[in-house]
Amino acid sequence: MEQKSITEALDLSGKVAIVTGGAAGIGYAIAERLAEAGAKVLIADKNEEVAHAAAAKLPGTGIASVCDVSDETQVEAMVAHAVREFGGIDILVNNAGIYPFKSVMEATKEDFEKVIHTNLKGAFFAARAAAKEMIAQGKGGTIINITSVDALHPSSVGLAFYDASKHGLWGFTKNLALELAPHHIRVNAIAPGVVATPGTEMGKAADALIGKIPMHRLADADEIGKAALFLASDLSSYMTGSQVVVDGGILLA
Numbered sequence: 001m002e003q004k005s006i007t008e009a010l011d012l013s014g015k016v017a018i019v020t021g022g023a024a025g026i027g028y029a030i031a032e033r034l035a036e037a038g039a040k041v042l043i044a045d046k047n048e049e050v051a052h053a054a055a056a057k058l059p060g061t062g063i064a065s066v067c068d069v070s071d072e073t074q075v076e077a078m079v080a081h082a083v084r085e086f087g088g089i090d091i092l093v094n095n096a097g098i099y100p101f102k103s104v105m106e107a108t109k110e111d112f113e114k115v116i117h118t119n120l121k122g123a124f125f126a127a128r129a130a131a132k133e134m135i136a137q138g139k140g141g142t143i144i145n146i147t148s149v150d151a152l153h154p155s156s157v158g159l160a161f162y163d164a165s166k167h168g169l170w171g172f173t174k175n176l177a178l179e180l181a182p183h184h185i186r187v188n189a190i191a192p193g194v195v196a197t198p199g200t201e202m203g204k205a206a207d208a209l210i211g212k213i214p215m216h217r218l219a220d221a222d223e224i225g226k227a228a229l230f231l232a233s234d235l236s237s238y239m240t241g242s243q244v245v246v247d248g249g250i251l252l253a
């Protein structure tokens with residue numbers, strides 16, 4: 001295999017990426033790094049106003065698509081939007097996710113379904129639609145699923161449905177990697193620890209958590225963005241079915 005320079009290996013010029021839940025937090029940080037590396041990025045988010053503003057401030061070419069990932073029709077339309085505007089799809093990041101706290105004893109069927117439909121079913125819809133395009137294009141691609149340290153070990157009481165969705169997403173990642181390897185589509189996951197995002201504005205709770213993190217700080221969203229750039233780029237050319245843990249050591253604690 002020809003050895004590329006670092007610049008060439010990181011270069012995503014000519015590539016098209018979709019980042020779900022890309023309007024804010026970890027998703028936006030990922031979109032920013034992919035755009036900086038040269039990819040054309042479609043930010044897919046259910047929050048229309050924030051999605052358009054986010055796409056406009058990307059350091060490169062970006063557009064927004066309004067999409068609730070739990071809706072199959074909207075997800076198909078999101079992939080079609082990228083293909084129509086940018087001519088194809090090479091990178092999909094399944095990042096959209098929710099983490100409401102609720103004890104199992106107090107929860108309803110609807111509480112369970114909302115988490116599973118967003119975090120797990122949404123990733124299935126998007127992976128299937130994107131992989132169909134990638135297979136038709138015949139030049140491979142990469143899919144990155146944002147799981148969590150909760151895909152490996154529970155972090156907190158009240159997140160049972162979240163943990164079920166993220167354990168499921170990790171299993172889905174591994175099996176999809178097997179299924180898509182013959183098409184040169186790599187499928188990997190990133191498991192963040194605790195990241196400072198709009199969704200985790202925890203005030204005093206953050207201080208208590210920081211004490212449990214060996215690196216004694218929350219992650220910056222860009223630290224997940226950099227891991228996503230690695231998995232999207234040629235730097236990870238022999239990786240598939242892997243989960244990169246980016247957690248400041250919290251799983252050791």
Ligand SMILES: NC(=O)c1ccc[n+]([C@@H]2O[C@H](COP(=O)([O-])OP(=O)(O)OC[C@H]3O[C@@H](n4cnc5c(N)ncnc54)[C@H](O)[C@@H]3O)[C@@H](O)[C@H]2O)c1
Nearest residue numbers: 021024025026046068069096097148192194195197198199
């Ligand atoms: N923040 C953390 O500490 C942390 C840790 C581990 C894993 N994660 C995972 O990272 C991902 C992003 O987390 P975050 O903290 O940046 O979240 P966030 O709440 O800060 O932002 C999530 C974005 O996703 C969008 N979104 C939510 N539901 C959607 C849907 N159904 N369809 C389309 N868009 C939707 C929101 O509008 C928002 O823009 C999630 O999958 C989460 O489980 C986060």
